[in-house]
Amino acid sequence: MLSAFLCMLAGIPSTPYQDNSRTLDGDSLEVADSILFDSILASLDTVPASFDSLFSDTTISRGARQAAAALKRDTTVMDSLELAIYLHNKAVDDSLALDSINRQRKHGIDSPVEFSANDSLLYEAGHGMAYLFGNSHVKYQNMDLQSENIYLSLDSSLVHATGARDSVSGKLFGNPVFQMGNDTYQSDTMAFNFKTKKGFIQQVYTEQQEGYLTSQLSKRGANGELYLQHGRYTTCDEPHPDFYLALSRAKVRPGKDVVFGPAYLVVCDVPLPLAIPYGFFPFTKSYSSGFIMPTYGDETERGFYLRDGGYYFAISDQMDLKLLGEIYTKGSWGVSAASNYRKRYRYSGSFYGSYQNSVTGEKNLPDYSKTTSFKIQWSHRQDAKANPYSTLSASVNFATSSYERNNLTSMYNPQTMTQSTRTSSVSYSTSFSSIGMSLSTTMNLNQNMRDSTIAMTMPDLNISISRFYPFKRKHMVGKQRWYEKIAMSYTGHFSNSISTKEDKLMHSNLIKDWRNGMQHSIPVSASFTVLNYINLTASFNFTDRTYTNKIMRSWDGTTEQRDTIYGLYNVYNWNMSLAASTKLYGFLTPPRGFLGGRIQKIRHVFTPQVSLNYAPDFSASRYGYYETYQKTDSEGNVTMVEYSPFQNSLYGVPGKGKTGSIAFDMSNNLEMKMYDRNDSLRKISLIDEFGASMSYNMAAKIRPWSDLSTRIRLKLTKNYTLNMNAVFASYVYEADSVGARPRLSEHTTYWEQGKIGRFQGMSQNLSYTISNEKISKIFKWLRGERDNKKDKDENEPALDDINSIESNVDPDMEKAKHGARKQNAGLAETDEDGYMPFSMPWSVSFGYGITMREDTDVKKFNYNTMRYPYKFTQNLNMSGNIRLSDGWNISFSSGYDFENKKISMTTASLSRDLHCFNMSCSVVLSPYTSYNFSFRCNASTLTDALKYDKRSGYSNSVQWY
Incomplete structure (x- = not known):
C-alpha cells in the first residue's frame, strides 16, 4: 500500500488516521488535499528513486493523484537532485499548513473507535452522527460502554447512551453500563466526551469496595472523580437498601474516599434524627494510617x-x-x-x-x-x-x-x-x-x-x-x-x-x-501372658528429687525456730508392683416364649484384677528424710515432734510407712441382643459398667483396709449416659463419751457388724434440652404416627432421634456477630400458596446438680447411730432460646441457689438481624443490675462509624424494685 509506505517514511503511524469524521487509510482514502500530500512529502528524509514509480499506484485517492500530476508538470528536471531541492523548498513553504494539520489531529480522536449493535446502525455523513440500536457496544481505548441505544457525535467526540422502555410492561431495560479502567458506573442516561473524559450521568449506581453509591445527578471529571447531587451511600446490596446515608452533596474519588456535605441516616425508609454537617469515608485496598x-x-x-x-x-x-x-x-x-x-x-x-x-x-x-x-x-x-x-x-x-x-x-x-x-x-x-x-x-x-x-x-x-x-x-x-x-x-x-x-x-x-x-x-x-488367659504386668518405678535448700527446725524453749540451709540435697524413693487380670464371659439364653421370644441372648463380662504393691518405709533414719526435735511446753510437758526438712519443697517428700498392699478391682458389663419388630438384631446395653475397688495394706498396723469405691455407668439413651460414683467407709466412728469428738476406729470395721460400710456421699449432674421438634416427635409417637426413617418401627418411639436434637436455634443467628452478614436475612419463607407458615423454633435446657456428703459438724453427730448426718448441696440452671421469626432471636439464662435461697445470675438478650444492621439488647437482672443496647452497621468499613451503644455505668445502673 502506497499510503502505508508514505506513512512509514514520514514517521506517521500506519493505523487509520481520523480527522474529525473523515477517515484516512491505505485502502479507502476518500478525502485528501494537496496540502496534506505535500506535508507528507516534506517530512521525507530520503528522496525516492523514481518520481513516476512513487505516484503510479492506482490505489491512491483522486486528490492525491491530481497533486502528483501538478507536481510533475511543474518539474522540468526529474533527476534525484532536483526533486530533493523541490521537496525541501516545498516543506519550507508549506510549514504553516503542516502545523495546521497537526493541530487538527490533536483535537480529534486519537485511536480507533470500535462499535457494534445487534439491531441496526445508522450513519449520517453530513452531520457526523452515528446511531446504534439494540444491545449496542462502543469501545475506545480503556473506555467500554454498553447500552440499548447509543448516539455518537464524531465531530464533537460525544457519546449519548440511554436505555429503552418495554412497550408492554413499560419497564426500562438495557440501561447504560460504563466502565473505564477499574471503575464501573450504571445509570439511566449518560453523556460522555471521549476526548475530555468528562460526562454527565443521571441516576448513577457504582460500587466502591463494600459500599454502593447512587445519585440523581452526577458529573464525572477528567480524572475520574464524581460530583453527586442528592446521593445515597449504603453497604446494603439490595436494590432497595435497608439503610443509607442521604448525601445532599458529595465528591467521590474512586478507590480513595468519599467526601460529603450535610448528611443524615435513613433506616427502613425512615429518616432518623442523626445528621452530620460533613464527613468522609476512606477507600483503600491497602493498610493506611x-x-x-x-x-x-x-x-x-x-x-x-x-x-x-x-x-x-x-x-x-x-x-x-x-x-x-x-x-x-x-x-x-x-x-x-x-x-x-x-x-x-x-x-x-x-x-x-x-x-x-x-x-x-x-x-x-x-x-x-x-x-x-x-x-x-x-x-x-x-x-x-x-x-x-x-x-x-x-x-x-x-x-x-x-x-x-x-x-x-x-x-x-x-x-x-x-x-x-x-x-x-x-x-x-x-x-x-x-x-x-x-x-x-x-x-x-x-x-x-x-x-x-x-x-x-x-x-x-x-x-x-x-x-x-x-x-x-x-x-x-x-x-x-x-x-x-x-x-x-x-x-x-x-x-x-x-x-x-x-x-x-x-x-x-x-x-x-x-x-x-x-x-x-x-x-x-x-x-507377659501366663497360662494363655492371665495377663501379668510387672513394673518398677524410681523417682529422684534434687532440692537447693532444706529447713531445719528446733525449739528454743518458747517458740519454734527455723533455719534454712542452702545446698544440693537428693531425695529419692521407689516402688514395685505386680498386677494380674483376665476376662470371664457368661451367656444366658432365655427360654422360648420369654418376652415373646424376642431376646436372643444375654452376655455378662466379668473382669477381675489383682495387684500387689510394695514400697519401703522412707521415714527410716537411714534415709534422713524425717527429723525430730524435743518440745517442752509451758506446763513442762516434753514431746518429740517429727517433721521433714523437705516437706515444703516443690515436689514434696516420700510418704511415711511401709507399703505392702493388695488391691482388688472388679468390673461387670451386661448386654442383651434382641429382635425388633422388623426381625433385625439390636444390641442393648443393660449395664455398661458396674465396678468396685478396694485394697488391703499388709504393712499397716492400724486401719489396713481402704474405703470401698463403687461406680456404675448406664447408657439410658443414645446421647445420654448416667455415671454415678459412691464411696463406703470401712471403719466405724468411736467416741469415749457423749460430747466427745468422734474418731475413726483403728481396727473395727462395718463388716464385723454385718454392714457393707458407711455411705460417704455422691454427686450427680443431670441436664436435658427440650425443643419444639422434640415435643412434636413425642406427640407423633403418642398418636402412633410412623416415622419416615426406614429403620424405625411404626410403634417404636423415636427416642434416639428425640435426644439427638440438642438445639433448634438458628445456627446463623447464633453465630452472627456485629461484622457478620447472614445470607437472605429478613426474607420469610412461604408455602406453595404464598403464605408465610407459622414457625417459632425454641429450646430450653435444664441442668440440675446435687451433692450428698457427710456434714462433719461435731454438734450434729448422732451418738445413737454413731454417724454424721448427710448434707445436700443443690444447684439448678436453666437457659433457652426463642426465634420469633427470621432475624429475631431471644435468649435467656438463670438459675437458683439453694444454699443462699435466691436467684442466681439472670441474663436476657434480644437480637435483631436487619440484614445490613444488627440490633442487640441485653439485661442483667441478678446479682448485678445493668443493661446494654447496641445498634450498628454490619459492614466492616462502617461498623465503627454507624453505631449507637448505650450501657449502664458504674453508678447509674438501673434499679429494680
Whole structure:
C-alpha cells in the first residue's frame, strides 16, 4: 500500500488516521488535499528513486493523484537532485499548513473507535452522527460502554447512551453500563466526551469496595472523580437498601474516599434524627494510617470523658499498631496499645496492653482515692506447616485486681465481673525424633482476682524419652525372649515457682522466696501372658528429687525456730508392683416364649484384677528424710515432734510407712441382643459398667483396709449416659463419751457388724434440652404416627432421634456477630400458596446438680447411730432460646441457689438481624443490675462509624424494685 509506505517514511503511524469524521487509510482514502500530500512529502528524509514509480499506484485517492500530476508538470528536471531541492523548498513553504494539520489531529480522536449493535446502525455523513440500536457496544481505548441505544457525535467526540422502555410492561431495560479502567458506573442516561473524559450521568449506581453509591445527578471529571447531587451511600446490596446515608452533596474519588456535605441516616425508609454537617469515608485496598475518633459520655464518679480515641499505624501488611487514650474531667486517664501480626505459613498473633490511672472523689476529702492498674494480653499461634518439630504458643491474660473495676467497658459485664481467676501460659516444645526425646518448657501464671494472689511458675521444663526396649535385639531371630519385653522410659522435670500477692511479686527474692527443684522419674515395666488367659504386668518405678535448700527446725524453749540451709540435697524413693487380670464371659439364653421370644441372648463380662504393691518405709533414719526435735511446753510437758526438712519443697517428700498392699478391682458389663419388630438384631446395653475397688495394706498396723469405691455407668439413651460414683467407709466412728469428738476406729470395721460400710456421699449432674421438634416427635409417637426413617418401627418411639436434637436455634443467628452478614436475612419463607407458615423454633435446657456428703459438724453427730448426718448441696440452671421469626432471636439464662435461697445470675438478650444492621439488647437482672443496647452497621468499613451503644455505668445502673 502506497499510503502505508508514505506513512512509514514520514514517521506517521500506519493505523487509520481520523480527522474529525473523515477517515484516512491505505485502502479507502476518500478525502485528501494537496496540502496534506505535500506535508507528507516534506517530512521525507530520503528522496525516492523514481518520481513516476512513487505516484503510479492506482490505489491512491483522486486528490492525491491530481497533486502528483501538478507536481510533475511543474518539474522540468526529474533527476534525484532536483526533486530533493523541490521537496525541501516545498516543506519550507508549506510549514504553516503542516502545523495546521497537526493541530487538527490533536483535537480529534486519537485511536480507533470500535462499535457494534445487534439491531441496526445508522450513519449520517453530513452531520457526523452515528446511531446504534439494540444491545449496542462502543469501545475506545480503556473506555467500554454498553447500552440499548447509543448516539455518537464524531465531530464533537460525544457519546449519548440511554436505555429503552418495554412497550408492554413499560419497564426500562438495557440501561447504560460504563466502565473505564477499574471503575464501573450504571445509570439511566449518560453523556460522555471521549476526548475530555468528562460526562454527565443521571441516576448513577457504582460500587466502591463494600459500599454502593447512587445519585440523581452526577458529573464525572477528567480524572475520574464524581460530583453527586442528592446521593445515597449504603453497604446494603439490595436494590432497595435497608439503610443509607442521604448525601445532599458529595465528591467521590474512586478507590480513595468519599467526601460529603450535610448528611443524615435513613433506616427502613425512615429518616432518623442523626445528621452530620460533613464527613468522609476512606477507600483503600491497602493498610493506611489515620486518626481514630473518640467517643464521649459521662460517668458520675469520674466525670465527663473522651475515650477510645487515638491513631492507627499501618506499619506493614504483616503488622499494625493502634494507640488509644482516654481522659476524664476529674483527673482519670488511661492509654492502651493493640497490635496484630501475621506471617503466612509461619505464625500469627495479637498483643494488647493498657494502663489506667483512676481518680475518684475530690482531693483533700475522705472519699478521694487514686489507683493505678494495667492489663496485658498476648496471643501467639504457630502454623503447623512452619516447623513440624518445634512449636511456640502463648496465651497471656494478666490484669491487676483493680483493672476491671476501673475499666468502663468491663463494668457490669457478667463475664468479667464474675471472673475470679485468670490463667496465662507461654510454652515452647521441640522434639528429636532420632532418639525419641522431646523437650518442652512453659511459663504459667494463675491469678486470683478476689484476694490478688498470684501463683507463678517460670520456667517449667520437661524432658522426656519415649518408651524403648533396652534388651531387644536389633535383628530378631526366633521367638521373642522374656527379657526383650522389658521397656523403660524417662521423664525429667525442672521447675521454679512462687505464690505471693501481686504487689509483692516484683520485690521477691529468687533464692529465698521462690521454690525450685528437679525431679527424675524412670519407670520400668514388662507384660507377659501366663497360662494363655492371665495377663501379668510387672513394673518398677524410681523417682529422684534434687532440692537447693532444706529447713531445719528446733525449739528454743518458747517458740519454734527455723533455719534454712542452702545446698544440693537428693531425695529419692521407689516402688514395685505386680498386677494380674483376665476376662470371664457368661451367656444366658432365655427360654422360648420369654418376652415373646424376642431376646436372643444375654452376655455378662466379668473382669477381675489383682495387684500387689510394695514400697519401703522412707521415714527410716537411714534415709534422713524425717527429723525430730524435743518440745517442752509451758506446763513442762516434753514431746518429740517429727517433721521433714523437705516437706515444703516443690515436689514434696516420700510418704511415711511401709507399703505392702493388695488391691482388688472388679468390673461387670451386661448386654442383651434382641429382635425388633422388623426381625433385625439390636444390641442393648443393660449395664455398661458396674465396678468396685478396694485394697488391703499388709504393712499397716492400724486401719489396713481402704474405703470401698463403687461406680456404675448406664447408657439410658443414645446421647445420654448416667455415671454415678459412691464411696463406703470401712471403719466405724468411736467416741469415749457423749460430747466427745468422734474418731475413726483403728481396727473395727462395718463388716464385723454385718454392714457393707458407711455411705460417704455422691454427686450427680443431670441436664436435658427440650425443643419444639422434640415435643412434636413425642406427640407423633403418642398418636402412633410412623416415622419416615426406614429403620424405625411404626410403634417404636423415636427416642434416639428425640435426644439427638440438642438445639433448634438458628445456627446463623447464633453465630452472627456485629461484622457478620447472614445470607437472605429478613426474607420469610412461604408455602406453595404464598403464605408465610407459622414457625417459632425454641429450646430450653435444664441442668440440675446435687451433692450428698457427710456434714462433719461435731454438734450434729448422732451418738445413737454413731454417724454424721448427710448434707445436700443443690444447684439448678436453666437457659433457652426463642426465634420469633427470621432475624429475631431471644435468649435467656438463670438459675437458683439453694444454699443462699435466691436467684442466681439472670441474663436476657434480644437480637435483631436487619440484614445490613444488627440490633442487640441485653439485661442483667441478678446479682448485678445493668443493661446494654447496641445498634450498628454490619459492614466492616462502617461498623465503627454507624453505631449507637448505650450501657449502664458504674453508678447509674438501673434499679429494680
